[in-house]
Amino acid sequence: MLRLSLIALALLSGCQSLEKPPQSQVDRVSGQIAQTIPSPAQMRVDIDVAGRTSTLNHIDISYVGKQIPRTYSDGKITNSRGYHWWVSKHFALKSDLSEEKVRLYLELLEMSYPHYVELFGMAPANIDNQRIAVVYGSSRERVREAMLDDGFLRGVHKTAGGETMYYNRAGYSFPSHRHHHQRYIVIHETMHAFHMALNGHATWAPSWITEGMADAIASHTYDSDKKQLRVMVFDRAPMNYQIMGLAQYHKNGQPSFEQINDDPQLRRGLNFFIVHFLLSDPLRYQYFKRYLRTLMALNPDSDATLPTANALLKTTFSDWPQLERDFAQFVQSAKPSFYIVQGPWEQNGPGYWLRSNDEKALQRLDITPFRSTHHPVLDFPAPQPHPAINPLSKDSFAALLTLQPEQRTRGEIGIGLLTKLSNDSLTQRAGLTEKADFTQDQMLQVLLNDGTRLSVIDTNRGTTQEVALTPAMLRSLEQTLQLGLNLRTTSSGLEVEIKSADSTQTVAFMLPDNVLNAIDFQQVALLGRNMNHTVTPYLYGHTYEVPELEMSTANPWYFAGADLAHRAFNTCVVFSAQLPNCMAKLDTQLAKQTDLSLHSALSTNLQSMLDSWQRQLSDDALYALSGIELALRFDGDEPFISAHNPSQQTAEVKLQSGKSYSLPPGRHKLPLSLTQNQADYTLSWQGLTQTGQVTLENQQFDGVYLYAQLSKGNSDLEISLTGPYSGDTHGKLSVQFLPYQSPASQPALWEQEISISPYEKKRWQPHLRQPGELKNGVLKVVAVLDVDGEPIKLVESFKL
DSSP states (O other): OOOOOOOOOOOOOOOOOOOOOOOOOOOEETTEEOOOOOOGGGOOEEEEEETTEEEEEEEOOEEEETOOOOBTTTTSOOOOTTOEEEEOSSEEEEEOSOHHHHHHHHHHHHHHHHHHHHHHTOOOTTTTTOBEEEEEOSSHHHHHHHHHHTTBSSOSOTTOSEEEOTTTOOEEEOOOSOHHHHHHHHHHHHHHHHHHHHHSOSTTSOHHHHHHHHHHHHOOEEETTTTEEEOSOSSOSSSOHHHHHHHHHHHTTSOOHHHHHHOOSOOHHHHHHHHHHHTSSHHHHHHHHHHHHHHHHHOOOGGGHHHHHHHHHHHHSSOHHHHHHHHHHHHHTOOOSEEEEESOEEEETTEEEESOOOOOSOEEEEEOOOSSSSSOSSOSOOOOOOTTSOOOOTTEEEEEEEOOGGGTTSSEEEEEEEEEOOHHHHHHHTTSOSOOOGGGOEEEEEEEETTTEEEEEETTTTEEEEEEOOHHHHHHHHHHOEEEEEEEEOSSEEEEEEEETTEEEEEEEEOOHHHHHHOOTTSEEEEEESSOOEEEEEOTTOOOOOOOOSSOBOOTTOOTTHHHHHHHHHHHHHTTTTSTTHHHHHHHHHGGGGOGGGHHHHHHHHHHHHHHHHHHSOGGGHHHHHOOEEEEEEETTEEEEEEEEOSSSOEEEEETTSOEEEEOSEEEEEEOOTTOSEEEEEEEETTEEEEEEEEOTTOOOOSOOEEEEEOTTSOBEEEEEEOOSSSOEEEEEEEEEEESSSOOSOOEEEEEEEEEOTTOEEEEOOBOSSGGGOOSEEEEEEEEEEETTEEEEEEEEEEO
16 A cells, blocks of 8 residues: 655644533543533633743533543553543543542643644644543553553563554653652653654654653643643753763763764663753754654654664754764753752752652752853753742752641751762762762752751761751741742851741851852752652852743744744745845844744845745745645545645645635644545745645555454455554454354364555455354454454454
């Protein structure tokens, strides 16, 4: 069968229909009333998107019980014991978790969706009618049970925290003990499912794309109070892929970009670096977007993927040796701001807390930002101003302690001012050694003990100074559960101002000159023991704020004219011979994306460039100049032309049938007839004209499916099996008959070892012995297959 190269349409979620989903009392489970499954168009999600940050304003979520929603896993996903279905606009979640967890994960996914679209530069076909299927079970064992129900013969791999399956394009996740990982895994696995929904599978891309992009986007911070998610965070504490990447980079001999691409072994940290490197420069970002679209259009599979991806890298990026040098510089300049020395630290927004309070040792998280890097530093929202926190300067530091009410009078929470880091400690942070003795580090610890007293401990000299909180401070702390620590140095020591609501207590701790001179308020550690309080550090250099934009955009630089930039870039690449020096001019313009104040002028300049180029080019530049995309799509078995016009001008499409369609800016769906083998069209835009053709024959393909048809006389059985998108698929196909009364000694009537290639369709017509005796029983067609490494069982049954 012919494969279809698809270029899917970009679709950003936002406020749509305000109509409430229809309700009907189908069944009651755990107090929930199952609704009739609302269509995606009937559901609303309202999200403010500013670059890589999403803030949720409103989301519709419907509990639909055991009704299976229409997804990209149609026919390949079913119900499971104790699991029920919930839907939002773009996602369908099958879960046995509490409603609170289900809502959290659907909120996270809808907040992630605009960033999935932005990262790939496209959205799945027919997303307005189908959802992406997600399975999130309460444990590894319960997820395995759900996978068995869906036809898989195994569960999630032993070393994986979740897995997205090629066969049915659904992500399967289960919670670990880490709160951050519970969020990370659903964003990561659903990114794979999104990737597969674009053209049916993900194996057209090497692992640095499939895993690197999923890990990059799932590297996040989340503020549960603000309902705010920031994705693709390069510099943060929990699950720090920057540290992992540095260790892998040095352990593997500082590999080049090309070597990483050609390495089939998964190295998450290196993949993380590649993706962030490609997205760190506005022009490089455009090359990467073009690379992804071209690679998906080539659609390599199996052994062809890595060599195709390698060759395309060299032809897509204009100066490959320079790209390699820039990549090496990007990695070698990386200096993680965060290092968890010890402890199960979790992050909520800009605050940090300890997941476990069983530890007897003092837990430590270092924050040591460096500014001379080629990557973002502390690139997530800084803490908001607070009445207990004084304005910061370079010569001060503050921390807000938020106490758990039940633990207010136990444990230790506070900060350490790092006065000396040992060479051993610094070497491990740089990824140059696997072990380090952090006890050689020196710091000045400032700790709230048992909620009643403040200690300052000099670990170098082994001295402790301690004061009690005043009665007024204790009363205020009991009421507010928040305490601000404001630190600055004086000529004789460290001054700590303690604030809680209207209460203030100032304490001066005497310190020797050598300790005072070693204090750097931008080199700190968070400390805690035997409690689950939260400490929020206020660093002078942590200034990132989410901008308020007139128009939501997932562009990393908040540039609302991202379509203009991409159209100009593609035009320059394709018509560089007719437009000499266009890339140098474009590079100068695109660099202005990094300055928000220049965006308006940049849009004007890009439009002027496109207008000028249009006067120089002919009809064959229509698609590049306009950005218009026309692609064959299917809604079930119904074909249509999916049209996207990102320009500000109206286009027109005339079909061979005589029908004409106006294409104003936006997305459109043009119906096609199933009786047509092909549809010729003429596209007109701004005086330019292009003709094209959509071929329907043999274009629809949806991966591995088993079909069986039995004639009325039970004599003719036809079996068909479609192959995978990639990889080796083999196994056994059998026909069995099981009577209702007389036991069958040999139920197998026919069996055969089979293999099937990608995009292949095979048919069998097994001759059934004595078909007249096939009655009062069940005829089963069973395929036990290894589908590109996934063992599955497919069954078709007939009651006779």
